[in-house]
Each structure stands twice: as C-alpha cells, then as structure tokens.
Amino acid sequence: MKQRTLWSAALVVGLTLTAGCGSAAGPNSQSGDSGNKLVVWDWKSGDENAARYVEKAKADFAKKHSDIEVEFVAQPFDQYYTLLGAAIQAGKGPDVILFNGGGQIRDRVDALAPLDTYIAEDKQRLAGWDAFTKDGKAYAAPVTLQGHPLYYNKALYETAGLDQDSPAKTWDDFVKDCGVITEKTGAKCLALGNKEGIGIQFFLSAFGSATLTPQEYDDWIAGKRNWSSPDVKRIFELWKQANDAGLNTDGANSTAMFNDAFAAFQSTKAANVIGLMSDVGHWKDFTEFLGSDTVGVMDAPLVNPAATPSLPYDGGIGYGVAKWTKDPEVAADLVRSLTSTDALSAFYADGGAIASDTTIDLSSGGPAVQTIVSEVKTGKPALHVALPSKTVDLMGRLSQQLLSGSITVDEVVAQLAASDKTG
Template identity: 30%
Template sequence: MSRTKKFVSGLLLFGLVVAMVCGLSTVNAAKQITLTVWDFKYADPGMHPTMVKIDNMFMQKYPNVKVNHVSQPMDQYYNLLRAAAQANEGPDVALLHGGRGDVYELDQFEVKLDKYIKSWRKEIPEDSWKVAATKRDLKNGIKLIPMTSQGFGFYYNKALFKKAGLDPNVAPKDWNSFLAACEKLKAAGIVPITGGVRDYTADFMFRCLAANVYGKDVYGLQNGKQGFASNAAFKKAAEMMVELKNKGYFDPNGASIPYFMDAINNFAAGKGAIFCGLLSDVGNWYAFGNALGKENVGYFPTINFPEAKNKDMQSFQPVGIGYGVMTWSKNQAMAEKYAEFYARGAGAQTFVAATGALSPNTSLDTASLGYPVLKDIAGYLKKNTSEDFLTMYIGAFEDEFIAANQQLIITGEINPTKYAEQMDKIASQHHQ
C-alpha cells in the first residue's frame, strides 16, 4: 500500500474515532440529569453531613447525576407537597413518613414501586412494606422505600440508678417497681423522669403505655372494634400519668423544656435518670450511648400494669421515614435508584452508622456498631411489637390536638374519662 493510501486510511480511521468520541460525548451530555430531593431532615445538624456524604456516594456511582437536595421545614412540609401536587411539579424524590395520613392523601402523586423493589424486597420485612403502601393495603401499591423504623421506649442511666441504690441491671418494667425507682431517685436528689408536661414527653409515654393496652389488637382502632373510653386499661394509663405528675417524678422545670432538643440533651448530660425516647434518628440508643457510655444505658419498652392484658410490648412504627418518587418526575428511573440507595447497601449502612437510625433492612450489619442496648431493643422488636396507635389515623392537626389533650390531663385541666372521650371522637372520624 502506498504512503498516500496509508495516510488517507489513517485519516479516515482517525475521523471515525473522533466521530465516535464526539458522539459518545454528545450522548453522555444528553444524559446529564438533576434530581431534586425534598427533605425535612436535611437541615438537622446531626443528619446533614451524613446525607451530604451519601449524596456524594450516589453521584460517584452515577456520574451523570447531580443531586439538588432541598431542606424544607417540617411544620409546613406536607402543605408544600400538596401545593407542588396542585401545580403538578416539584421534587423528583420526597422524604415521607410511613403510615401517616398526610402521605396517604398524596397517594395519586406517588409512583408505585412494587416492580422496582421485586428483586430485593425480602431484605425488608413485609410489615414495613405494608405500612409503605397506601392505607396499609398492599393492593394499593408500595409508595415509599423504608429508610428507618421508629418507635418509643424508656432509656435509663445506669450510673444514676446505682447512685440511688437501685440495681442498674434490673429495669423497672412494672408499675410498682417503676414508682419505687422514681421515689428512690427523687430521695437521692436525682430527677426521676427527664422531660415533663410540655409537648412530646407525655405523648411518647402514652404511646408506650398504649402498646400494652392494645397489643396486636391495635388495628381494631381503625374500624371501631377497639376504643378508648370503653377501655379500662387505657383510662388507667391516663391515671398513671397523672399520678407520676402529682408525685413530682417529672422534671420540676418540665413545663418550660421543649422535648426537641432540650429534654434530650438534658438526659444525655446526666440531668435525669429515665427518659422516654425514640428508637431512631435522635434521642435514642446511639445518642445516649455516645454521651453516657455504651455500657451505661439501659432500656425497657413500656410499663407493665395489671389492667393491661399485654406485657413488655414495644410501640413500633414499621416505617419511620423513607423516600418516595413523585409522578411528575421526568427522571423516575433514577429517582427510584436514589430512594433505594438510602435504604440498602453502602448508603444505608453509612446512614445507620453515622446517625443511629434504626433500619428495617435485615441485611445490614448492626452488631458491629457495638451498642449493648441495641441488642436489648432488637430482642423486644423480634417478639413483642405493637404498632404505634397514633400513626394509624392522624394528620398533623390531630397530632397536635391529641398532644394538647395529653398535657391537659397531666395538668389536671381535664380528667382521664374526658381525655378518653376526646380520643374516641378523633378515632371515629377515621374508621375504615
């Protein structure tokens, strides 16, 4: 072959390569997308660095994607989503609560994820997937991928128990031993119950007690087979809360202390012996283990009392939060991958290890985290769960109304019977 022919052939080959490279570059450029994510956790100082890290991990895995993570205020979050739905535009991905009325109301704007999760569905228990479906009915389709489970229970400071002459390795799980422990703590100059009558302390304690009242029959509250005013154990639970207040076992400054984050920080600083906290995110085993020492935190899920037919029941939300994909998204396939990334594999493991979230994903390695109290919690979760009764039929307005009534009963402004009647009125509006 002559030099001229070789030269021409070389030019043609070079031109072909250039064309291919340019073509690929054009295709790649066309595939560059931005995922907009709305979130009510992103501004939380305890969550933000970790979520930034996970977003970066996701963008490294998918270099053609840019994540636009937008923090939204929790108190306005679902109103903002409703406004986005009316305009039929907004985030590709939205953080949602499991089993909440606000989420179910947005059902028609949430993508069904059943086909997407099929290959790895078994990693997460069906109880969680059920709550991730609209109105807990799998026939309606799964609308979010669970990132966390949530629940409530009592943490206690073993060092303060020992200081008061109590056995730090014996949790005061029944009513009489709980009262006796509070009395000894108070006599030793230790605040028995951190928190008080303001906002969530009373709310979360009621949820713990209700787990023993209703147990596995809690779903009867949805159809009227179970009630409040007609249930002697529920009214007894209300009377127990009043008794704790009257005996001075709550923090004497509790009326002016917000639960988030003041009461949580007080317990973490050793300013009280018992705290009704959460299982995931904040005010939990992770935060208190780091602050008080991993070996210094005890746990029990509820207070056993004779009127309640169940014992040691763990108030539980099979889904705390999870990401859903919105129907108006033009990038639904990538949005589904993003929701998955936070719920399984490296993304989920990073989230749990850094934040103390309680993941429903059974494939994650939580034992390596090294928190003994987490083993205790896991034991209750395996055998004694009762789904949190308040998440079944309430939205934001009713949540606040119930919390207000819980405070009124403790301050003596309404009695246990009136409180139970108020609860029945709310429940009747949501019977299925």
C-alpha cells in the first residue's frame, strides 16, 4: 500500500456521521424544475458550527453563478439514507448529496454522476478521495478525513502511577495498566457505546492494524478478506474478552456512541476512548473538557508481534452530484465551493475537526492533533469502511449479541463472511 502524503501541519474540520439537525424532506426539497435552483441534502448544515461553512461555500458559488439559488435541507441522520433511498428509487430529489465514505456511497454510485472531469484541479489539494471512488471514478469530493485515534487521559494515567507520556505498547501491558487505573482511580479502561452497533466499527478499525499482519490488512482493504483467519477472529475475540473482563464502561449495548460514550471519557469515567477526527468525539471536544495537556493519542497496543499499528483513516464525508440534476457541471461547481479552502477554514475555526484540505495550517491545535497529523503519513484506510454497508450493519447487530453472550465468535465471522461474499 502506498504511503499517504503528509501536508504542512494541517488538516481541518468537517462534518461527521453523528446525528444531525433538521427535519425530513418537504415537498420543495427536490431539484429545482426551473433550472435556477440547486438543492443540497445533508445532515449537518443546520448545525451552529456549520453556519459559516455554509455561508462561505454559498459566497464562493455565487461568484460563479450569481443567478442560481442554493437551498440546504438538513435531514435527520437516523433517517438520512432511508430518505435518500426513496429519492433514488423515484429518480428525483436533491442535486447535491452528502455521503459517508465507503459502502454508503459505493452502494449508490448508479444514482450519481462521476465528477472526475470537473474536479481535476482539486485532486492534489484535497485528500481522502479513495473513500469516494469506485472502479476508478470519483463520485464525491471529500470534505473531511475521518479516522479513529485511540485517545487517553494523561491525568488518570499519572494518578495511577503510570508514565503518561509512554502508554502501553502491547495488548497485555495495556490490560495490566487498565487494571491499575481502575484500582487507583475507579475509572474504567474503555468508554464504549454500542447501542447503535457503531462501537464495533471503531474497535475493528482501531485495533485491526495491531492484530492483522500488513499483508492481511492490505488484502482486507483490497477486498480479499479471509474471515477464517485466526488474526481476524482474534479481533472479535478481543471485543468480547474486553467486555467480559470489565474493561468497558457498563452497559455498552444500551449506551449510545453519540454522545454518551464520549461523555464518559470527558467526565473521567474512562481512561481511554476510540474517538474520531471529525467534529464530534474528537480532540477539540475532549480538550475543551479535559484540557489540552491532558488529552493524549496513543498507538493501538500490539496484539500480534507481526502487525504494524497505524492510524486508521479515510475520506470521512463528501458531496456528490445526483445523475438526475439538470446541469451536472453547475452542480459540480457547488461541490467545489463546498470543498473550497475558505469554507473548510471556517469549519476549522468553528468546529476544529480534521478535513480534506491539505493547505490549511493546524499547528495551533495542541499536542493531540499534532500527534494525529504526524501519524497521517503512515496511516491506512479503516477496516470497516472497506466493507459493504449491509455487512457493516450486520456486524453491528452481531457485535451486540457477542457482548450479550448469545452468539460465538465462529458464528459471527461465518455470517460476516457470507454477507461480504454477496455484498
């Protein structure tokens, strides 16, 4: 796998997969019949932190197309892909559409216009294209980079008598340190929320590079996944063992990842959390609660001596163009405005997450974000993002059963293998 390109201390904010604001689509939320209006569907444009981003993007687009109105419709995230599916089935709906990278967009490329002829000038400036590409064609322009750093609370480590600047390098030492932290501070090891079945996605991608060999990892991303591999099974065994051993915060299957699990880490009820690089559950949120010097980022502790831990990240979210839009070139211009440096810079100031623009300086972000930036160079795509969306959904349900003890690891990997094969 080729090495990622690192830019000048810089990565910026964006949108995330967390629940958004807004109401379901109304009768006027479709592509404008008159040709002088573009409708955008997303799940974040109604958020306060997105206000300047939207303003900057609209201003940039108006410079090119002052006669075209742009309407943003912020949909509720828990209904987003259902609403979008209905629009796709009807063959009409918004002109510009926000997607999560990976399976969510790859499963729907038949409803989208390829963007390659419109966004050639942006290819070098923006990172994260792979998550929005299928069969060599880009179907959305990346707004954010999304990944899953393992954050830790340096103050809790210090209180427990551990070296806050040198966290455990192996899984066994990590588990031992967790026991010391719980004994000395009362805090659990890992803040976990799996009510939505999302916790397993974070766990798989965060600990996968410490468990799979580099070849197994690259094969997984390339679609050559061996679900019967002992190393693959080991990840799901660790998922269950960590819970059985009391490493997780209580009631993981009844705890929402957004935002209850993150709140547990912020309130020092857990010493570690697998977080995000975007605008929720990320370094900026955590430092606002705990302080910049308290939030650390550690490599995944080594499970397999043959593995090479790395930061899992991809393009997080991106905007694509519906194939039914009247003028794909004009709609693509709006996508370019939504990924312009000015627009993304506004999100850095207001939200502080990590986005796709490689030219924006993030040097003032503090120690945690500087660690993330330094690890992007050798980072690899997240394991769960490479899976078909239906397999990810199945994995969420099976992960809940694993925590409850109603299914075995062998049964889990067998079902996932079958789903992946037909995905």
